[in-house]
Each structure stands twice: as structure tokens, then as C-alpha cells.
Amino acid sequence: MKRSPAILKNRRGGGLGFAAIAYIGVDYLRFISPAWHDRLQPALWTILAIAAIIRVPFYKHWSSELRSAIPFIFAMIFLLSALLFEAISVRSVTAVLGLEWNSDASPLPDVGQWLVLSLNEKLPQTVVNILRARIIGLHHFLMLFIMLAFSVLFESVEAPGLGLGARFMFTMGIGRLLRAITFISTILPSARPWCASARFLVPQHPHPWAQKYYVPYATDSNAIRNVINWDTAYADPGEYDPEFRPDWGSMSFLIDFLRPTAPEGSSAWYHLLKKASGGCNDLIYSGHMLVAVLTAMAWTEAYGGYSSALIWIFVIHSAQREIRERHHYSVDVVVAIYVGIMLWKMTGLFWPMKDQSKATRLRRLEKIQGKLMRAAKDDDIEEIRELLKEVEVSSHVRENSSSKAMWLFSGGTIIFTLSMVLLAFTLTSDG
Numbered sequence: 278m279k280r281s282p283a284i285l286k287n288r289r290g291g292g293l294g295f296a297a298i299a300y301i302g303v304d305y306l307r308f309i310s311p312a313w314h315d316r317l318q319p320a321l322w323t324i325l326a327i328a329a330i331i332r333v334p335f336y337k338h339w340s341s342e343l344r345s346a347i348p349f350i351f352a353m354i355f356l357l358s359a360l361l362f363e364a365i366s367v368r369s370v371t372a373v374l375g376l377e378w379n380s381d382a383s384p385l386p387d388v389g390q391w392l393v394l395s396l397n398e399k400l401p402q403t404v405v406n407i408l409r410a411r412i413i414g415l416h417h418f419l420m421l422f423i424m425l426a427f428s429v430l431f432e433s434v435e436a437p438g439l440g441l442g443a444r445f446m447f448t449m450g451i452g453r454l455l456r457a458i459t460f461i462s463t464i465l466p467s468a469r470p471w472c473a474s475a476r477f478l479v480p481q482h483p484h485p486w487a488q489k490y491y492v493p494y495a496t497d498s499n500a501i502r503n504v505i506n507w508d509t510a511y512a513d514p515g516e517y518d519p520e521f522r523p524d525w526g527s528m529s530f531l532i533d534f535l536r537p538t539a540p541e542g543s544s545a546w547y548h549l550l551k552k553a554s555g556g557c558n559d560l561i562y563s564g565h566m567l568v569a570v571l572t573a574m575a576w577t578e579a580y581g582g583y584s585s586a587l588i589w590i591f592v593i594h595s596a597q598r599e600i601r602e603r604h605h606y607s608v609d610v611v612v613a614i615y616v617g618i619m620l621w622k623m624t625g626l627f628w629p630m631k632d633q634s635k636a637t638r639l640r641r642l643e644k645i646q647g648k649l650m651r652a653a654k655d656d657d658i659e660e661i662r663e664l665l666k667e668v669e670v671s672s673h674v675r676e677n678s679s680s681k682a683m684w685l686f687s688g689g690t691i692i693f694t695l696s697m698v699l700l701a702f703t704l705t706s707d708g
Contacts, residue, residue, distance in 0.1 A: 293433040294584025296325065297421055301591075305412055329427055338429070338436035345439035352443040352450070359450040359457075363564075365534060366457040367556035370464050372479040372536035374487055379473035379557060382466035389600045389607025390468075409601065413591045415565045418572040421588065425576055434579040444628045445575055448620050452567045455616065456560070465559035468603035472557035479536050480518070486533075488514040562612035563605045569595050570617030578625070 303321050306314035371379060397405050422445060429438035467473065483492055493512030494500045500512060521539050522532055569592045577585040596614065599605045648660075 292431065293424065293428045293580055294582050294587075297424060297584055298587070300420065300424070301413060301417060304417065305410075308411065325424075329430055332430040336430050341437040342439050345437040345443060349439040349443040349446075352446040356446040356450040356453070359453040363453045363457040365531065366461045367560065368477070368479075369534040370461055370558045370560075371473050371477050371556060372534070373484045374464065374491075375481050375483045376474050376477070376479060377481045378483060379467065380470055382470065384466055384468045384470065384603075385559070385606060387468070387600070387606045387608075389610070390603065393597060393601045408594070408597060411598070413595055415568055418569045418591075418595075422572045422575060425572075425579060428580070440628075441575065441579060444624055445571060447628070448571055448624045449568070451624075452571070452616060452620050453564065456562055456564060456567065459562065460556075460558070460560040465561065465606075467557045467559055468606055469557070476557055478538050478540065480520070480538060482517045484533065484536060485514075485517075485520065488517055559606055559609065561606075561609045562616060563599055563609040564613075565604070566592075566596060566599060566610050566613035567617050570614055571621055574618060574621040578621075 299321060303314065303317045306317065396408075400408075425434060426438040426442045426445075428434050429436045429441075434441070473479075482488075490510050493510075493514060494504050504510065504512075520532075521537065522529075523537060525532060573585070573588045573592050576588050592614075596610045599610050600607050
């Protein structure tokens with residue numbers, strides 16, 4: 278008898294998969310029937326929140342969650358630091374060459390874009406409409422992961438949920454750092470030439486660095502040959518308008534990277550770094566696809582089932598939409614997929630994600646193996662029951678702790694997590 282693929286096996290029934298599909302379906306009603314969407318979405322979130330709160334008193338793994346709290350906090354700090362570095366880098370790659378270059382630079386030839394346009398001519402219109410539909414976005418994938426982490430309350434995935442969340446944030450932080458290092462290394466033109474002028478208020482002309490080391494050698498083939506042969510920036514960059522330099526105090530070292538203009542040069546802090554909106558140059562690789570792939574990897578590993586296959590279908594749908602709508606080139610999407618998969622596998626080699634209660638019981642069973650065998654030979658059923666009961670009790674002493682500290686931790690964890698979710702989706706753009 279053949280075994281089913283691991284991706285088609287889930288841990289405890291299909292309730293989590295049903296909740297995920299319901300969430301995606303109800304949210305898509307905003308495009309089909311806004312009135313029904315406004316009714317059903319609050320009802321769905323209320324039901325899910327109440328169900329989670331009801332399960333809190335019956336959850337048996339709070340001690341395991343407590344052990345994961347410190348890694349969770351450090352992973353969050355690491356991710357926030359990576360996102361800050363990425364936000365500075367996103368603005369820097371647009372600012373360094375100025376708005377004029379960003380508007381005039383031609384998009385790169387992209388085979389993926391050609392393929393999408395070709396399929397539009399060959400596929401049935403219904404299929405094309407499905408491919409164009411905005412079924413799932415960045416905030417959906419983030420919420421799907423949050424649902425996955427909270428499902429430990431229902432024993433749909435193995436505890437601890439904070440451990441799963443910590444691994445997700447740590448892996449995301451590594452991915453964001455690698456992404457920022459990649460796209461600041463070589464600046465590529467946007468697939469949407471109008472984007473920078475519409476989104477950024479930076480100088481029209483390039484930064485003095487680009488004036489000296491890039492502009493004189495950008496289009497003249499003889500100048501390129503000479504700078505290669507002489508290995509010296511020999512050309513006269515010409516005259517440009519002076520750079521605006523506000524008084525940022527200890528943060529003034531960022532002026533050359535962010536290039537603020539007079540209308541927006543006041544800090545606080547730089548209008549919360551311009552609300553960390555997305556970039557306009559091609560940012561290889563796609564951050565949206567990294568989130569999607571990590572969510573799919575976490576879901577497949579922790580839960581499995583047919584819902585995991587569905588989430589991978591959503592990942593593919595999002596990938597072709599990123600290319601179709603020219604948010605990214607095809608290379609950004611392809612690289613994000615394999616980087617996300619490899620990063621998740623890499624962190625899985627050392628990340629202590631699983632609950633250790635099973636291992637504890639196995640070690641205890643090994644210690645009393647001799648006693649169990651003697652009791653079995655003597656047909657002493659009561660002795661066997663007592664020994665097994667001792668194993669079970671010893672492994673759950675901490676899990677069943679009813680101390681005030683544990684209850685405070687459980688309540689604080691739920692309130693903190695729900696608050697972070699609400700803040701993430703109200704104070705940020707699309708997650």
C-alpha cells in the first residue's frame with residue numbers, strides 16, 4: 278500500500294484549512310459583493326477570535342511557549358532591524374540616481390512578461406480573468422501564517438506557536454537582509470518608469486557619487502573603455518545643483534543615502550522613514566514573494582494537508598501577478614522562490630521549533646523499560662498502569678502548572694499578539 282505524500286497529510290483534521298479558505302473567500306467578496314464583505318468579514322474575525330480565547334484555558338503547553346518567549350522577542354528585534362535597513366536601502370537606490378534617471382531609464386527585457394502577454398492571446402478569457410484576479414496579496418499570506426501559529430491552541434500544529442513565529446521572523450529577517458544587500462549592489466531600472474516620480478520626492482539630478490563615478494561613463498562606449506583601461510574616474514562630472522543638507526544631528530550620516538529635499542527635510546524621524554513604502558527600482562528579489570514562500574513552507578511543514586497544496590497554488594498565482602502587473606521582473610520572483618525555500622530549510626536544521634514533551638516521555642520510558650518488562654512477565658497490570666501514569670505525570674507537571682505567573686504569561690501573550698496583528702494591518706500599507 279502506497280503512502281500519501283507528506284504535503285497531503287495534516288496533523289489534526291481539516292479545520293485550519295477550512296478557516297484559511299473561508300478567510301480568503303470572504304476577503305475576496307470585496308470585489309464581488311462589497312455589502313456582503315462588510316457583513317461577513319467582521320463576523321468571521323469575531324468567530325475566530327472568540328474560538329481562540331475559549332481555547333486558552335485548555336491549552337497544555339504554556340511552559341513550552343514560555344521557553345520560546347525569549348527567542349521570539351530576539352527574532353522580532355532582529356526582523357525589525359532588518360526591515361529598517363531595508364527601508365533605508367529602498368529609498369537610497371532611488372535617490373542616488375535622481376528622478377530624471379528613474380523616469381528616463383528603459384525597463385529591462387523580461388521573457389516572463391512576454392510569456393504572460395502571449396498566454397493572454399491563447400488561453401480562454403475565463404482563465405485569463407482568473408489569472409488577473411487579485412485573489413491573494415501580501416497581507417493575506419501574513420494573516421495565514423498568524424492563523425497557523427494560533428492553531429496550536431486547537432492542537433492543529435505542534436507547540437510551541439511562539440517557536441514557530443520566532444523561526445518565521447528570524448528567517449524573514451535573514452531574507453530581508455540578503456535582499457537589501459543584493460539590490461543595493463547593482464541598481465536596476467524599474468519595470469514601471471513612472472513609479473519614482475509618483476512616489477518619491479528626491480532631487481532630479483544624481484548624487485555627487487553618481488555624478489563622478491557613473492554618469493560620465495553611462496552611455497559613451499569610449500569613456501567606458503578608457504575607465505576600464507585606466508581604472509580611474511578621469512572625466513569631468515560637470516556642474517549640478519548643490520545638495521540640500523538638513524540638520525539631523527547624530528543621524529546626519531544618512532543624508533547622503535536618503536537625499537531629503539527642503540519640503541520634506543524635517544525629521545520626526547524623517548516622517549517615520551516615509552512610512553516605509555515599497556521601492557521603485559527593481560528590488561531583486563521580491564519581498565512579497567519571500568513572505569508568500571515562507572508562509573507556504575511553514576504551512577506545509579507544520580500542518581500539511583490539501584490546504585498546503587492550495588497555498589502553493591496561491592503562491593504561483595501571486596508570482597505570475599507580480600510579473601503581469603510589472604511590480605517585479607521575472608528574475609525577482611524566481612530568485613525569491615528558491616531563496617525562500619532554502620532559507621526555511623536552512624533554519625530548520627538548527628531551530629528548536631518542536632515541543633520537547635514527546636522526547637521527555639520517551640526518555641522516561643527508556644528508564645523504566647526494565648520495570649515494565651518485569652511487570653509484563655508477572656502479568657501485573659496494576660504495576661504497568663502505575664508506571665505509565667508516573668511517566669505521564671512527570672512529563673506534564675510543568676504543563677499543568679496553574680501558577681499566577683503562567684496565567685499572566687498566557688493572557689499577556691494573547692493580548693500582545695492580537696495587538697501586534699491589529700497594529701500591523703492598520704498602520705502599514707498592505708501588511
